[in-house]
Amino acid sequence: MHPQYIDDDAAMDLDEDEDSTSRITSPGESIISSQAFMRGHGTYLENDQVVSSVAGTIERVNRLVSVKAIRARKGIFRVTYIPEVGDLVVGRVTEVAARRWKVHVNARQDSVLMLGSVNLPGGIQRRKLESDELQMRTFFEEGDLLVAEIQQIMGDGGSSLHTRSLKYGKLRNGMLEIVPSALVRRLKSHFFSLPCGVDIILGLNGFIWIMKHVKDHEQLGEQGFDAEAVYSNQNDDIDQATRGSIARTANIIRVLSKAFVPLTDAILADAYEWVMEQEGSSDVKSILNDEMADQLVAAVTARA
Amino acid sequence: MAQITSFDRRRVNGPDDSFPPIFSDEDQPGSSSSSPLQRESRKPKDIRPIFLQTGLITQANGSAYIETGNSKVVCAVYGPRQAKNTSYSEKGKLNVEVKFAPFASQRRKVPNRYLQDAEDRSLAVLIHQAIVPSVRLELFPKSSMDVFLTVIENDGIQSCGTAGTIAASAALADAGIEMLGLVVSCAGSVMSNGEIWLDPTTRELEHSRASLTLSCMPALGLITNVSQTGQVTPQEAIQCMDACEERCSDIHMVVASALHKNQSAL
Numbered sequence A: 001m002h003p004q005y006i007d008d009d010a011a012m013d014l015d016e017d018e019d020s021t022s023r024i025t026s027p028g029e030s031i032i033s034s035q036a037f038m039r040g041h042g043t044y045l046e047n048d049q050v051v052s053s054v055a056g057t058i059e060r061v062n063r064l065v066s067v068k069a070i071r072a073r074k075g076i077f078r079v080t081y082i083p084e085v086g087d088l089v090v091g092r093v094t095e096v097a098a099r100r101w102k103v104h105v106n107a108r109q110d111s112v113l114m115l116g117s118v119n120l121p122g123g124i125q126r127r128k129l130e131s132d133e134l135q136m137r138t139f140f141e142e143g144d145l146l147v148a149e150i151q152q153i154m155g156d157g158g159s160s161l162h163t164r165s166l167k168y169g170k171l172r173n174g175m176l177e178i179v180p181s182a183l184v185r186r187l188k189s190h191f192f193s194l195p196c197g198v199d200i201i202l203g204l205n206g207f208i209w210i211m212k213h214v215k216d217h218e219q220l221g222e223q224g225f226d227a228e229a230v231y232s233n234q235n236d237d238i239d240q241a242t243r244g245s246i247a248r249t250a251n252i253i254r255v256l257s258k259a260f261v262p263l264t265d266a267i268l269a270d271a272y273e274w275v276m277e278q279e280g281s282s283d284v285k286s287i288l289n290d291e292m293a294d295q296l297v298a299a300v301t302a303r304a
Numbered sequence B: 001m002a003q004i005t006s007f008d009r010r011r012v013n014g015p016d017d018s019f020p021p022i023f024s025d026e027d028q029p030g031s032s033s034s035s036p037l038q039r040e041s042r043k044p045k046d047i048r049p050i051f052l053q054t055g056l057i058t059q060a061n062g063s064a065y066i067e068t069g070n071s072k073v074v075c076a077v078y079g080p081r082q083a084k085n086t087s088y089s090e091k092g093k094l095n096v097e098v099k100f101a102p103f104a105s106q107r108r109k110v111p112n113r114y115l116q117d118a119e120d121r122s123l124a125v126l127i128h129q130a131i132v133p134s135v136r137l138e139l140f141p142k143s144s145m146d147v148f149l150t151v152i153e154n155d156g157i158q159s160c161g162t163a164g165t166i167a168a169s170a171a172l173a174d175a176g177i178e179m180l181g182l183v184v185s186c187a188g189s190v191m192s193n194g195e196i197w198l199d200p201t202t203r204e205l206e207h208s209r210a211s212l213t214l215s216c217m218p219a220l221g222l223i224t225n226v227s228q229t230g231q232v233t234p235q236e237a238i239q240c241m242d243a244c245e246e247r248c249s250d251i252h253m254v255v256a257s258a259l260h261k262n263q264s265a266l
Helices: A003-012 A070-074 A130-134 A240-258 A265-277 A284-288 A290-303 B118-134 B157-174 B234-265
Strands: A030-033 A043-046 A049-052 A056-061 A064-069 A088-097 A100-104 A111-118 A145-153 A159-163 A174-178 A191-194 A198-202 A207-212 B050-054 B062-068 B071-082 B093-100 B143-153 B184-191 B196-198 B208-217 B222-230
Touching: A030 A064, A043 A064, A088 A111, A088 A198, A088 A207, A111 A145, A174 A240, A191 A265, A198 A240, A198 A265, A207 A240, A240 A265, A240 A284, A240 A290, A265 A290, A284 A290, B050 B157, B050 B234, B062 B157, B071 B157, B093 B118, B118 B143, B118 B157, B118 B208, B118 B222, B143 B157, B157 B184, B157 B208, B157 B234, B184 B234, B196 B234, B208 B234, B222 B234
Parallel strands: A111 A159, B093 B143
Antiparallel strands: A030 A049, A043 A049, A056 A064, A088 A100, A088 A145, A100 A111, A145 A159, A174 A207, A191 A198, A198 A207, B050 B062, B062 B071, B071 B143, B184 B196, B184 B208, B208 B222
């Protein structure tokens, strides 16, 4: 009844002589003899055989055989971020708990943001009251995006965050782009603006926030801390041109991350400039065309 | 039954009970089809063709949609993510939840029941038992992996279990979660005349004496779960298991090729 599949059975085991650079495998398939090869990520040993434990592509570096999972290529998954004190991260609130928020930062465990580590309305140095505990959802709710700094690493590998700076806090007026965390290096500043009126926050966890530019004089000083604005869920008016710039920046990031180009402020500014020089740059989607994407990557890596 | 304990005023609440219409020219159940013990469109050891595609639910870490005949199941995997309960566990936790769409079965089900039906739960247990030996939970301390299955159409409760198992395993692979092997599953029924029919439909199950579901990892030659209901002799059970296991290697190729197709499309 299933003649088309029967023949494939014989092909399940990989011949050693075969070129295995781009072979696709699924869990449970034996890849190669463990006598001659070492097992890498995404594999396990069984009866002197290296067996795949994920669905993905087989990669071989000399005698090391590993399998790269499908999702790892998309950069969403398995490329987890390892938090370190002082890192700037962008995260999403997953849970409101007793005196704390749980924040997803692409690490193995969710980070903790204590009620005591955020700025509350009415002066920064005020005590946290019980009434604050009861209205935690007015500050951050499940699903909210925020930018914060890693304050502390706990013994079990978990981490705690703080937003005790006016630069940190809830995010709005923009969009999130996710790249593998390895692509974001530690920079002098993770906040920067492009000349096109777009601000970028490069989270070290690979979450990148792209938003409408905030004018300096609109950023209030420590005294004029305005809780309404800081914890607002309402976007400002964003004009068409800015929306285009935000989307273009996001597409650039997408293209660069696909080519595994490390992201820095200089590279992103270069890339944006290059895109604007091209014909038909008014079409935001054109960056995603394979041809244009390749050219962009080539141009950026040549300059760097 | 008419007692509505969990009434949800935010949605359109259909009737609690419903019955499929009976048409005057339709045969009464029991005397249906001229020769009930003659399979109409396939041979006894044939299964219905399988359509499987992974990665359809973009929000999920991994997902799969499977269709075999009229049985349709969609599966989404979220995780590994931090386990909700705070207690420390060395191994990861695999949660399986099965829901039937209200329109999935012959009889309409009440949607949004906070407590699952017994049918959903037993199916969830079956699928959990089938796939849990394959997942390398020791690599995910303090994490949980959540598998959500929705039965969109149910044609043979056994096939919902098998399709669910296959979909769950494919979705876990799609999520990039480390596993020892792909789990596939096949069901067979012992008909009242002693014949063994694989992958029975709802109609065929009416004439069956017993049913058996076998889940295995063909790549490793290991069986993960066998579940059997009804009356069978040991010989019949063994025959049925052999037939299922043989068919499972075919199904394995379907799953593997679906994963390969998805992988090369990226």
